Amino acid sequence: MKKIIFCVFIPFLLIADQLDLWQAAKISKPLNDTYTLSMEGDYRSYDMGEQLKYYHGDIGISFPILANFNLSVNFREVFEWKGFWKQEHRPHGAVSTKMQFGSLGVSARSRFEYRMKQDKDPAIRNRNLVSIKSGKEFTPLKLVPYIADEIFYDMEESELNRNRFYVGMEIKCISFVKTVIYFLQQKDLKNEAWEPTNVVGMKFSF
Numbered sequence: 001m002k003k004i005i006f007c008v009f010i011p012f013l014l015i016a017d018q019l020d021l022w023q024a025a026k027i028s029k030p031l032n033d034t035y036t037l038s039m040e041g042d043y044r045s046y047d048m049g050e051q052l053k054y055y056h057g058d059i060g061i062s063f064p065i066l067a068n069f070n071l072s073v074n075f076r077e078v079f080e081w082k083g084f085w086k087q088e089h090r091p092h093g094a095v096s097t098k099m100q101f102g103s104l105g106v107s108a109r110s111r112f113e114y115r116m117k118q119d120k121d122p123a124i125r126n127r128n129l130v131s132i133k134s135g136k137e138f139t140p141l142k143l144v145p146y147i148a149d150e151i152f153y154d155m156e157e158s159e160l161n162r163n164r165f166y167v168g169m170e171i172k173c174i175s176f177v178k179t180v181i182y183f184l185q186q187k188d189l190k191n192e193a194w195e196p197t198n199v200v201g202m203k204f205s206f
Helices: 002-015
Strands: 019-030 036-046 051-066 069-081 085-101 104-117 123-134 143-154 159-171 178-190 193-205
Antiparallel strands (some): 036 051, 069 085, 085 104, 143 159
């Protein structure tokens, strides 16, 4: 696994002077033919695991609403280190879809979040994610490369203030878990300038 990560992400590692590490695990279980329950935990840290800076727990239910369209309704509890641990309650809902264009799979998701932070008024944020995935598997590990981009729109400030660009792959050789590894560059709008954060991430879905 370490050799795979090194070979795929070395071009990005060479241009990144500091890397955060994001690690997530998600469990999904169908409740019946219509509804699926999911639970997720996500840990994020500075300097490849040196210091934890963020954690969220998320639980939700998803179900189809139209052909090829799903609706999910979730609640997320967020803890973020800002010199002390700040807590946020974040109910959110999303509509997602998947399409096939030749050998490429395209998925899109639009999410609305109601953010209730400590010492701040509630705010609404919209997040739109588009990803493009290869329809072919490579090597005996069944690697499936993908790219994705997500934009964040602050509806209170009426501005785009964050962007995340992903390059990664799914590893499908193990049937009971979907493993994803990726490089991510996040850019945040601060004081009229875009500040980058470089991330190596892993996600395990059961």
